Amino acid sequence: MTTADLLCAARAVKPAAAALSTAEKNRLLEAMAQALLDHADNILAANAADVEAARGVIAPVMIDRLSLSPARVESMAEGMRAVAALPDPVGELLSETARSNGLVIRKVRVPMGVIAIIYESRPNVTADAAALCLKSGNVCVLRGGKESIRSNTAVVAALRAGLEHCGAPGTLVNLVEDTSRASAAHLMEARGFVDLLIPRGGKGLIRACVDSAKVPCIETGTGICHIYVDAAADLQKALDIVYNAKTSRPSVCNAAEVCLVHRDVAEAFLPALAARLAGKQVELRLCPRAAAVIPGTPAGPEDFDTEFLDYILAVKVVDSVQDAAAHIAAHSTGHSEAIVTEDAAAADAFCAAVDSAAVYVNASTRFTDGGEFGLGCEMGISTQKLGARGPMGLAELTSYKYIIRGNGQVR
């Protein structure tokens, strides 16, 4: 099926998706989860072929992301059941106003419509995204990376078998077969067909979407996250937080890339930080003032604008909370930033001045996550301000409309 035909089919099923009751959606999710288990052999065989073809072509860490096992298929099925257990956002009454002319204006949550997701090589995203879109009343159009096309095809075949087993249209879940750049470009320009485009992937993909998309788009997942160690920081907490935010999982978007240190605590804190991070062989890229205190690589100007996703931390000495906030405003991607301080006024000033999706006081940036925020799931982390911001759960995949009831009112 061509991408154009697929988009027509997706658009045609929008009213049916929006009209599904909560019970029907949960029944479909259960059937899709069961179908994943029933089709596990097919899925694993397709995945083995993908892995075989990708070996030597993509990096070992990417092979790991691509690889499925029986346990991973089970976990995909469990994920779908977990989404079934979440509250249904569709139909939620957001506000109600009775006007003096007798009109009653209700603001009600509705699905976005067709959500297209462009992602890379993790086949579990296919099942996750399908579940989140279905539960939020949306039709999904999935466009994964070419390395995972066999796996994704098998996963979507299973999901559609589950849907059709319940008498629901398979076109509620759609996979773009063409994994060339042309199909991604097609989705970005499909006005009238794609109501929301969510790119999930590296900086290049996000950039291409933002530059080229003519459909509404949510930027996700680039995180140059900062931790600012204030003059009034508890330095032990600061060490624990920076260590956790840098080293617990360096490849993810909520990992810290930059540590800003108030000049008053630089001499006490930096040697302890260097010692703590040495255990994980973290490379420090130091501003001149930090380099005067501890050894490390001199930071180049690009080091404060780089998402390392690696055991590298840029370090800069600053003069004040305001100085830290100004550095963040100039260099952050708007994802997550933290202050470590025991001074309530400094904490308040930081929270007010820093305009990122998540601003922490005395906690690790690693908590920016749908599950950790209590959303129960996550489609990605939005770093933009229009539409959803921060972790995107089910509600963040919806819009709203006004329903106004009268008895003949004219103006």
Next chain:
Amino acid sequence: MTTADLLCAARAVKPAAAALSTAEKNRLLEAMAQALLDHADNILAANAADVEAARGVIAPVMIDRLSLSPARVESMAEGMRAVAALPDPVGELLSETARSNGLVIRKVRVPMGVIAIIYESRPNVTADAAALCLKSGNVCVLRGGKESIRSNTAVVAALRAGLEHCGAPGTLVNLVEDTSRASAAHLMEARGFVDLLIPRGGKGLIRACVDSAKVPCIETGTGICHIYVDAAADLQKALDIVYNAKTSRPSVCNAAEVCLVHRDVAEAFLPALAARLAGKQVELRLCPRAAAVIPGTPAGPEDFDTEFLDYILAVKVVDSVQDAAAHIAAHSTGHSEAIVTEDAAAADAFCAAVDSAAVYVNASTRFTDGGEFGLGCEMGISTQKLGARGPMGLAELTSYKYIIRGNGQVR
């Protein structure tokens, strides 16, 4: 000042705008309102020069929109005071969650940042937009049409005098001096400088923004609005509603352009409709089934996809609520649609099936308006689903961020 320099100045003042207290913003709005009155002579002289230059160049209706009078300047000042009286959306606590790990997660409303507005020749928009942006903690970048540049320059000079009289930076309100297409294109592409672009104007402008914008953008104000007269309609209500929606102000986006009539009431309703609209010389463009009942112009295919903004109504006979909803899905701009019916099931089916910003039961589409919705003001009517939808008041000019407080939590 070049547009690039202006955008730098606007971005630089963002933190100051976001940090203004409610009382400070209200004091500034009051000072700006007073300054408009104090500078009324300058503003009226500049406007007279604009009108003089535009006469014979633009249509009389546009001349009327461009023209200011002492009463109109007073009404601009009153509008600013009305905005001062509205609740401040910034800082509103949208949700609060205490997690079992001790983190407290607060979702708080924040300004968008720099809002750029591209509009046409009405100088009152300059004052309105400046007031709405300031009250919502945003910095505005105003780019009006070339016909009104003298008026806009005088209005912004007055507003800045008001700001500076209070010791606030004049750069909270910015006017783009260059009214060429190049400056509009510059705003559309100013990533990192413009946080939200709102085009207010005709289809061509909206289209250009949607096609070219690399900054987040909200489409506004194109309305192909439908009124569906159901089989179970009270025909007197239907006549009143269609008459009001078509003729009370045909040039606005919430005016009706299309009437859909259920076949069962076509013979009873259409002659009465033709008679009622004849009083306003409304031209009817009829589908073949409607043309079999009443005289009128045969509708061409484009007549069901045209925002006439004139005394013209396209009329089509349909077979059911579902048929009406399908026509609307295929032809509407997603602004406002209405059903006239006494049948609760038909009303519910219509409200569920029609995915437009405002869906009415037994009321005129003309109510889609910030004031009529109780928002107290309006920046425009969004016809998109990402971000604000429908009438945009102060809250619709904001985003949110998460502020998370802990005591050393790591993950």
